[in-house]
Amino acid sequence: MATRTSSTPPTRSGTSNRSSASKAGSRAGASRARTGKGGAGSRRVTTTESGQPWLARVIGGVWGGIAHTVGGGVRRIGTDVSDVDPEVRRDGAALFNLVLAVFIATFAWWGWTGWFPDAVYAVVNGTFGWVSLLLPLMLGVCAFRLFRKPADHRGNNRVGIGFLVMAFSATGLAHVFGGLPSAANGFDGLRTAGGMLGFLAASLLATIHPAVPVIVYSLLAFVSVLIVTATPFAAIPRRIRGAWEHLMGLDLGPEEQDGHDRSYLYDSERRAQDAAHERRRKKRGLFGRQPEGSEEEPQERSGDEPYERAIVDDAEAPEPTAQMPAAGPGRSQAEAAIQKIRAAQGRAAAAGPAAGVPTGEPTEAIPTVGLPTPTVGAAVHVPSNPVAPTPPPAPIPQRTEQLQLSGDVAYTLPSSDFLVQGSAPKERTEANDAVVAALTSTLTQFNVDAEVTGFSRGPTVTRYEIELSPGTKVEKVTALSKNIAYAVASSDVRILSPIPGKSAIGIEIPNTDRETVSLGDVLRSQNARRTEHPMVMGVGKDVEGGFVVANLAKMPHLLVAGATGAGKSSFVNSMITSILMRATPDEVRMVMVDPKRVELTAYEGVPHLITPIITSPKKAAEALQWVVREMDARYDDLANYGFKHIDDFNKAVRAGKVVPPPGSERKVRPYPYLLVIVDELADLMMVAPRDVEDSIVRITQLARAAGIHLVLATQRPSVDVVTGLIKANVPSRMAFATSSVTDSRVVLDQPGAEKLIGQGDALFLPMGASKPMRVQGAWVSESEINKVVEHVKGQLTVTYREDVAAEPEKKQIDEEIGDDLEVLLQATELVVTTQFGSTSMLQRKLRVGFAKAGRLMDLLESRGVVGPSEGSKARDVLVKPDDLPAVLSALRGEDAPSSAAPDQARSDHALADNASANHHVGDYEVDSPYAEDLVAKDLDSRPQAVDYHDGDDDGDGEDAWQLTGR
Numbered sequence: 027m028a029t030r031t032s033s034t035p036p037t038r039s040g041t042s043n044r045s046s047a048s049k050a051g052s053r054a055g056a057s058r059a060r061t062g063k064g065g066a067g068s069r070r071v072t073t074t075e076s077g078q079p080w081l082a083r084v085i086g087g088v089w090g091g092i093a094h095t096v097g098g099g100v101r102r103i104g105t106d107v108s109d110v111d112p113e114v115r116r117d118g119a120a121l122f123n124l125v126l127a128v129f130i131a132t133f134a135w136w137g138w139t140g141w142f143p144d145a146v147y148a149v150v151n152g153t154f155g156w157v158s159l160l161l162p163l164m165l166g167v168c169a170f171r172l173f174r175k176p177a178d179h180r181g182n183n184r185v186g187i188g189f190l191v192m193a194f195s196a197t198g199l200a201h202v203f204g205g206l207p208s209a210a211n212g213f214d215g216l217r218t219a220g221g222m223l224g225f226l227a228a229s230l231l232a233t234i235h236p237a238v239p240v241i242v243y244s245l246l247a248f249v250s251v252l253i254v255t256a257t258p259f260a261a262i263p264r265r266i267r268g269a270w271e272h273l274m275g276l277d278l279g280p281e282e283q284d285g286h287d288r289s290y291l292y293d294s295e296r297r298a299q300d301a302a303h304e305r306r307r308k309k310r311g312l313f314g315r316q317p318e319g320s321e322e323e324p325q326e327r328s329g330d331e332p333y334e335r336a337i338v339d340d341a342e343a344p345e346p347t348a349q350m351p352a353a354g355p356g357r358s359q360a361e362a363a364i365q366k367i368r369a370a371q372g373r374a375a376a377a378g379p380a381a382g383v384p385t386g387e388p389t390e391a392i393p394t395v396g397l398p399t400p401t402v403g404a405a406v407h408v409p410s411n412p413v414a415p416t417p418p419p420a421p422i423p424q425r426t427e428q429l430q431l432s433g434d435v436a437y438t439l440p441s442s443d444f445l446v447q448g449s450a451p452k453e454r455t456e457a458n459d460a461v462v463a464a465l466t467s468t469l470t471q472f473n474v475d476a477e478v479t480g481f482s483r484g485p486t487v488t489r490y491e492i493e494l495s496p497g498t499k500v501e502k503v504t505a506l507s508k509n510i511a512y513a514v515a516s517s518d519v520r521i522l523s524p525i526p527g528k529s530a531i532g533i534e535i536p537n538t539d540r541e542t543v544s545l546g547d548v549l550r551s552q553n554a555r556r557t558e559h560p561m562v563m564g565v566g567k568d569v570e571g572g573f574v575v576a577n578l579a580k581m582p583h584l585l586v587a588g589a590t591g592a593g594k595s596s597f598v599n600s601m602i603t604s605i606l607m608r609a610t611p612d613e614v615r616m617v618m619v620d621p622k623r624v625e626l627t628a629y630e631g632v633p634h635l636i637t638p639i640i641t642s643p644k645k646a647a648e649a650l651q652w653v654v655r656e657m658d659a660r661y662d663d664l665a666n667y668g669f670k671h672i673d674d675f676n677k678a679v680r681a682g683k684v685v686p687p688p689g690s691e692r693k694v695r696p697y698p699y700l701l702v703i704v705d706e707l708a709d710l711m712m713v714a715p716r717d718v719e720d721s722i723v724r725i726t727q728l729a730r731a732a733g734i735h736l737v738l739a740t741q742r743p744s745v746d747v748v749t750g751l752i753k754a755n756v757p758s759r760m761a762f763a764t765s766s767v768t769d770s771r772v773v774l775d776q777p778g779a780e781k782l783i784g785q786g787d788a789l790f791l792p793m794g795a796s797k798p799m800r801v802q803g804a805w806v807s808e809s810e811i812n813k814v815v816e817h818v819k820g821q822l823t824v825t826y827r828e829d830v831a832a833e834p835e836k837k838q839i840d841e842e843i844g845d846d847l848e849v850l851l852q853a854t855e856l857v858v859t860t861q862f863g864s865t866s867m868l869q870r871k872l873r874v875g876f877a878k879a880g881r882l883m884d885l886l887e888s889r890g891v892v893g894p895s896e897g898s899k900a901r902d903v904l905v906k907p908d909d910l911p912a913v914l915s916a917l918r919g920e921d922a923p924s925s926a927a928p929d930q931a932r933s934d935h936a937l938a939d940n941a942s943a944n945h946h947v948g949d950y951e952v953d954s955p956y957a958e959d960l961v962a963k964d965l966d967s968r969p970q971a972v973d974y975h976d977g978d979d980d981g982d983g984e985d986a987w988q989l990t991g992r
């Protein structure tokens with residue numbers, strides 16, 4: 027059981043509401059009415075329990091009211107952050123800082139006089155000297171932060187401490203520059219310098235030499251600026267250089283700033299990089315981060331966005347491509363290089379004994395076909411695309427502060443150090459130059475008027491770009507695929523025609539020197555930092571060496587398939603580790619299904635789990651049904667409170683705008699995302715194909731808005747596992763190497779995956795993309811996973827929901843039915859689906875005797891499935907096929923299944939919210955009639971499937987259905 031939990035335990039609901047209401051009431055009167063008890067009730071509790079004098083209560087209430095009003099206004103300045111959770115607001119303290127700032131400003135800046143300001147001024151000025159002029163600014167910044175970021179305790183403390191150090195060192199300096207007044211000069215003397223504080227700080231040091239306090243406090247003041255601006259020492263030179271270059275108008279591109287040489291780029295490429303950098307820089311602010319006080323706000327998550335994409339990248343600033351420049355000196359330079367190669371080849375062809383085996387001059391030698399060797403003079407002029415630099419070890423992404431979970435639990439995300447840094451990516455190697463030469467040679471041999479204009483080196487493959495001269499057919503190059511494979515001595519050549527977004531043909535050829543993509547690097551990349559969304563995962567690197575990061579919430583469901591050893595499990599590990607690195611259990615909960623029992627065991631016990639890792643396929647099928655019910659409960663809330671997406675609902679809950687009906691005991695909490703991971707769909711489909719498919723289809727059709735997302739992995743991407751229905755509803759696909767082109771078609775609806783080279787090489791087709799993107803999956807080692815898991819488990823003890831895959835409850839079966847339930851269910855299904863109430867049919871189809879068939883028919887009549895006997899005629903069937911699930915459930919003694927539950931019932935529940943009990947789903951509460959019903963059903967106890975093949979081939983219509991029991 028949990029020792030700590032991320033939310034209010036079930037038993038607390040009543041009392042905790044009261045106590046939190048009481049706290050809120052004493053802190054800020056205006057927030058009282060938030061609790062389910064209603065404003066009056068809360069106020070009464072505060073009044074009777076607090077024991078404060080009435081005047082204090084009145085002042086507290088007025089202060090709280092003003093604080094919330096001012097806070098509301100401040101939170102709307104610039105980026106609107108008015109959805110700050112009312113529970114964590116510190117408006118009272120913020121207002122205190124603000125009032126103090128204004129007050130000090132009135133006499134320090136504006137010279138307000140009078141006995142009261144004079145008295146305060148004497149104290150403040152006597153303590154700080156002329157540094158009191160700075161105090162309003164410091165207090166103002168503190169107030170602003172407290173209003174807008176009350177939960178950022180770490181940041182607020184940092185700024186507060188920074189200002190204290192700054193004020194102290196400033197008084198020390200002021201004391202020296204104010205002429206080192208001594209105590210004998212009295213307060214008046216000290217006031218004109220650094221005040222009493224300055225005297226204490228500097229007078230002793232100044233006895234050594236007046237320069238000593240100047241040096242000490244200058245350094246301390248500098249350190250205080252670093253503390254306030256959260257600038258690490260290592261970043262100082264870069265920031266100073268950035269500021270200088272900005273002031274002088276010399277802004278460099280990002281690569282140059284990182285110490286990367288850009289001399290290999292053409293002018294136009296550099297300009298493109300600069301423009302992209304400028305756009306990004308403008309977005310981020312002068313120093314690559316937002317100025318203090320407006321640090322990058324967590325991106326608002328909202329349900330509906332235009333042009334949603336699963337991939338997270340800088341869509342506005344596409345990375346420059348290293349195509350041959352259209353014109354100018356760069357172009358002529360490149361053309362000269364190509365001509366040089368041509369000339370060399372021409373000479374070689376003329377001189378060589380056999381076509382394609384050129385023997386050029388040593389410096390311009392063309393490699394022999396099939397045995398590529400590096401050629402300095404030839405290929406080196408073909409530009410390579412710049413690869414994304416390995417990001418320096420840094421937090422992943424910005425949130426290393428303590429996060430406040432519900433239930434007042436502090437939670438720290440795992441440190442970036444747990445994930446190692448990968449080796450620096452290579453931009454070009456000799457092997458690339460050799461392949462360029464081989465490709466150029468092949469094109470020349472076959473008289474194809476085309477040029478290799480550049481290449482992008484990825485970790486696993488390099489994509490060489492070929493541009494055709496006007497009038498040359500694309501097919502002339504694609505027809506050469508076998509010759510190209512021969513020339514580069516690799517069978518895994520993949521031709522892209524065209525490269526998406528470019529007028530060029532891409533030829534992907536595996537690198538002989540592969541590189542591993544470290545998950546840590548992917549999560550530290552700019553793309554990952556662009557968003558704080560908790561469902562973002564590091565996918566890997568694309569062929570251009572760019573980091574690929576995707577948002578699972580936008581996929582919204584993902585199919586991962588590939589042959590054994592192709593890299594699926596490694597991908598699933600990267601996905602789970604990404605979530606653990608970036609999301610708290612309050613933000614993302616997971617259900618893991620691992621019938622293979624080995625792949626996911628490392629994650630057992632992480633607090634993000636809602637149920638122990640499920641290894642039994644039967645229990646997994648039940649868990650999926652639980653997910654369906656959870657989805658229904660969430661939909662009820664969305665419908666009830668008028669939201670279209672769980673993100674909008676959560677935002678409103680955090681802003682205190684979701685108020686349960688008066689009298690309701692319920693405490694509405696934000697719903698976490700629910701990620702359901704199935705690491706071998708085939709095992710589930712073998713056990714309960716119909717139920718698993720039903721659940722998956724239902725979840726995938728609706729769950730996006732409910733924040734529920736499915737990831738289905740399989741090594742058997744055949745049509746009986748990945749059925750048409752499942753495929754139609756799981757729009758994003760990740761195909762690792764498949765064993766056949768048929769499998770590739772099942773996963774991607776196109777060939778390609780069969781040409782992948784395994785071990786993490788994949789084709790990623792996120793929802794909405796027309797062409798799959800080739801990526802090398804991110805790799806995370808077992809030891810890294812263990813470190814992350816240990817940290818996460820140390821933060822919070824897992825609290826499992828017991829009913830997700832619980833043992834099925836004993837059912838109340840009608841005594842009259844007794845042991846005949848199985849066969850009665852079959853009879854019902856048979857009669858209702860065929861709409862034919864014949865006893866002899868039951869006899870034949872169920873292979874039972876006349877007496878048994880007659881008894882079954884009587885039972886069916888007594889339960890209203892068929893009408894009374896009409897002699898030799900078949901009986902009327904009174905139940906429509908659509909109502910069959912409800913009837914079967916009723917016979918089993920269960921409640922109606924959720925899929926068959928009338929919508930009216932659900933909306934009735936929604937209206938009667940306060941009448942239903944509080945239930946916990948995961949660690950959050952749901953009011954749902956189904957919450958009680960979140961109990962697994964015994965699926966094995968009923969007929970599994972109706973076989974659509976004819977039973978006995980005698981041609982009669984009755985035989986069209988045959989029940990196949992287990």
Ligand SMILES: Nc1ncnc2c1ncn2[C@@H]1O[C@H](COP(=O)(O)OP(=O)(O)OP(=O)(O)O)[C@@H](O)[C@H]1O
Pocket residue numbers: 542543588589590591592593594595596597741762785786787802803804805
């Ligand atoms: N992204 C990757 N980077 C580097 N190597 C990888 C990557 N993914 C997989 N590999 C290599 O391939 C091996 C098999 O990968 P993995 O176990 O993920 O395959 P799988 O498809 O899950 O196979 P199975 O279905 O048999 O479990 C790993 O042990 C590792 O050596």
